[in-house]
């Protein structure tokens with residue numbers, strides 16, 4: 001500024017020598033550039049030069065970074081320049097301000113991952129296939145069945161899915177309705193093909209639990225009625241997941 005006020009050329013090694021700077025009527029150092037004949041505001045034509053190590057520079061960058069709604073480096077830099085400020089080494093300063101910005105850290109943060117618990121012993125103990133089995137019922141699927149009269153009739157089918165917790169083998173039985181007797185039949189067909197099972201596991205969906213007899217509803221109920229009797233006779237243990245433990249039955 002001393003050299004410029006005396007109308008002497010500035011040193012070639014200066015960081016602003018390429019900007020052809022001048023001092024305006026208010027004594028502010030501004031970029032000369034080649035745009036003096038452009039019909040835009042003089043503030044943008046000749047931005048004020050701000051040294052990068054000044055507190056003002058970091059305040060300006062922070063202010064315009066917030067004004068640009070916490071956009072990235074390029075947009076923050078452009079906002080700064082469009083408002084008539086030429087910060088020397090703005091690239092680095094803007095990067096470091098964004099790096100320290102709490103809002104940006106939150107917005108661009110990494111999500112935390114879940115660490116899963118140990119597998120239950122049923123999943124890691126070797127044994128005969130279908131020793132411990134996970135069960136669920138899916139459906140209904142609408143199907144078309146051919147009637148003896150020649151006409152077609154729509155009806156529903158459900159699938160009972162059995163999966164071995166040791167080998168992960170899968171067995172599917174189709175049932176014609178959601179009743180205890182249909183389920184017992186599916187269970188007997190499964191056991192006849194795959195051999196004895198020590199333990200069944202299932203979730204607590206309404207398929208398997210609930211006082212069906214009390215409300216006289218049709219459905220499968222493992223805890224009471226004919227299914228329980230059948231399980232007891234076959235010496236099979238039925239284990240339920242805890243309620244709302246949706247992380248526990250990924251296997252089936």
Ligand SMILES: [Zn+2]
Nearest residue numbers: 070101103104
């Ligand atoms: Zn930010």
